[in-house]
Amino acid sequence: MLSMKKFCMLLLLLPFVWACGDDEEDILPNQQDKIVSYLTSNHNPRLVDEKEVAEDSEQPFYTPFFGSAFRYIDQYYNPDRVNWKEVTTTSKIRLTYSIYLFEFRNISDRDMPLATNDPRWKDQMEKEGLTPGVVSFEPVEVDMAHPHILKGLYHALVGCREGDVGEVYMCYNMAYGNDDNFAAIPKESPVAVFFKINSVE
Secondary structure, three states, rough: OOOHHHHHHHOOOOOOOOOOOOOHHHHHHHHHHHHHHHHHHHHOOOOOOOOOOOOOOOOEEEEEOOOOOOEEEOOOOOOHHHHOOEEEOOOOEEEEEEEOOOOOOOOOOOOOEEOOOOHHHHHHHHOOOOOEEEEEOOOOOEEEEOOOOOOHHHHHHOEOOOOOEEEEEEOOHHHOOOOOOOOOOOOOOOEEEEEEEEEEO
């Protein structure tokens, strides 16, 4: 039997997969359009594509990756951010995360994540029947040179900086693909990952 701790880690730490299937022609463009529509209309704050940000503007924006993953960084315009360590493809980072099924709507504090190591969820998860020690609420270590994490999350992390708090919204091909081995995640589901980069080496 898979423990909750291993299940939570498995949801984050997965080999890269490129998902292709007969339905991709319909499902993928639909998810791409819905995510962009959400980010530009309902996300708080409302976002624009990074390419549309005017010079010297502090307009909140999303960065697209391969048209299937979309990153937002809170406090991007913090003047001290330029001094924070940057995540590269060879960095080792410590990460706090929460993974959600994404239903093209705002995710609130009442929405329970599929998996998390965020200590803010510790009491609630214990109320749901998880015992102390089953889930680790410590930041997870990720070696970006050998990442084994969701493809969309990997692309979103590169270029972030230590201390960044961000969100990445992924179409199924950047998340769990066509894999139906995860009972909690319906096949071809879009997901959102909320993250904080605790440290960068």
